[in-house]
Amino acid sequence: MSDGTLELVKVTKRYGETVAVDAVDLRVPAGTYCCFLGPSGCGKSSTLRMIAGHEIASSGDILLGHGNITNLPPSKRGTAMMFQNYALFPHLTVRDNIAFSLKMRGQDKAARYAKAASVMELVDLGPFADRMPAQLSGGQQQRVALARALVTDPGILLLDEPLSALDPFLRLRVRTELKRLQRELGISFLHVTHGQDEAMALADLVVIMKDGKIEQSGTPQDVFHRPRTAFVARFMGGHNVVTLEGQPLTVRADRIRLGQGGEATRTLSGEVRGVEYQGASVTLVIATQRAGEITAVIPEELYFAAAAELGDTRTIHWARQDEVVLSASA
Numbered sequence: 001m002s003d004g005t006l007e008l009v010k011v012t013k014r015y016g017e018t019v020a021v022d023a024v025d026l027r028v029p030a031g032t033y034c035c036f037l038g039p040s041g042c043g044k045s046s047t048l049r050m051i052a053g054h055e056i057a058s059s060g061d062i063l064l065g066h067g068n069i070t071n072l073p074p075s076k077r078g079t080a081m082m083f084q085n086y087a088l089f090p091h092l093t094v095r096d097n098i099a100f101s102l103k104m105r106g107q108d109k110a111a112r113y114a115k116a117a118s119v120m121e122l123v124d125l126g127p128f129a130d131r132m133p134a135q136l137s138g139g140q141q142q143r144v145a146l147a148r149a150l151v152t153d154p155g156i157l158l159l160d161e162p163l164s165a166l167d168p169f170l171r172l173r174v175r176t177e178l179k180r181l182q183r184e185l186g187i188s189f190l191h192v193t194h195g196q197d198e199a200m201a202l203a204d205l206v207v208i209m210k211d212g213k214i215e216q217s218g219t220p221q222d223v224f225h226r227p228r229t230a231f232v233a234r235f236m237g238g239h240n241v242v243t244l245e246g247q248p249l250t251v252r253a254d255r256i257r258l259g260q261g262g263e264a265t266r267t268l269s270g271e272v273r274g275v276e277y278q279g280a281s282v283t284l285v286i287a288t289q290r291a292g293e294i295t296a297v298i299p300e301e302l303y304f305a306a307a308a309e310l311g312d313t314r315t316i317h318w319a320r321q322d323e324v325v326l327s328a329s330a
């Protein structure tokens with residue numbers, strides 16, 4: 001297995017007039033679970049495909065371990081990619097699907113079947129070795145795709161929306177499984193997703209992209225506690241973005257409380273526009289004059305001590321230390 005620290009240096013991808021990835025710099029230390037997060041079209045998949053070698057960078061350098069892999073063919077990079085649609089060969093058994101790339105590399109049958117068996121064990125596919133892909137469930141097909149990517153002992157595994165085809169229940173299970181595998185293998189996983197909850201649950205490093213650029217990167221806690229821009233705060237969810245005294249700032253919805261605040265708090269009042277019971281908490285939307293609509297997530301017992309009806313006027317407050325000042329951005 002190669003040393004897997006990945007570095008992108010001013011990596012750019014242009015498709016004609018479109019700049020899909022714009023001079024991106026990023027360092028992913030070996031053994032990191034890294035999630036690329038961002039809205040559709042922000043350049044996540046293009047970045048991944050350039051790392052995999054399925055696209056060639058228009059400019060910039062991609063370094064893996066000690067080597068510059070920018071222009072190497074995919075099979076020489078020490079990376080492997082798991083595709084969204086799995087791309088399994090329908091006429092090959094699970095075992096032969098998994099062993100296929102070893103065959104392409106000229107390994108003899110005994111060696112490639114032995115390796116395929118060890119990877120099948122890793123992802124619990126042993127009992128299905130002789131089945132055809134059409135005889136597998138969606139979750140099992142997904143594990144074959146995963147095993148097929150891992151069979152070459154990559155230094156980095158690239159996953160493009162690996163969970164998007166699964167139902168919500170299976171998605172959670174496979175998510176746990178991916179994290180376990182990444183820890184067990186000790187290699188970096190680079191995982192493209194639309195889902196902030198997926199990124200928060202899995203990542204050591206979250207990279208939030210917008211318009212081909214990295215808007216912010218850091219641990220999930222960093223990004224959630226200290227979003228730098230309104231875009232990041234909104235994209236991560238659970239935040240209010242307001243402008244008070246000319247200063248854009250964000251405060252988490254779960255940091256807002258009902259009633260008058262004391263020292264070092266910000267107090268506002270407004271009309272209750274929405275009340276949603278969510279079990280452990282109640283979500284209120286309060287239309288304030290000074291800061292527009294504020295969403296407050298109030299623990300159930302605090303809410304029912306002073307329940308609100310639509311149209312009521314309510315005072316809310318938050319601690320100033322819970323405010324995060326935002327830098328100018330869309």
Ligand SMILES: Nc1ncnc2c1ncn2[C@@H]1O[C@H](COP(=O)(O)OP(=O)(O)OP(=O)(O)O)[C@@H](O)[C@H]1O
Nearest residue numbers: 015018019020038039040041042043044045046047
């Ligand atoms: N082969 C291509 N030819 C031309 N334009 C492309 C090509 N691939 C991607 N693009 C454009 O590049 C931009 C980034 O696309 P990319 O697929 O990297 O985004 P993404 O963040 O992965 O989006 P999604 O989440 O929808 O998959 C988009 O504007 C897209 O239309």
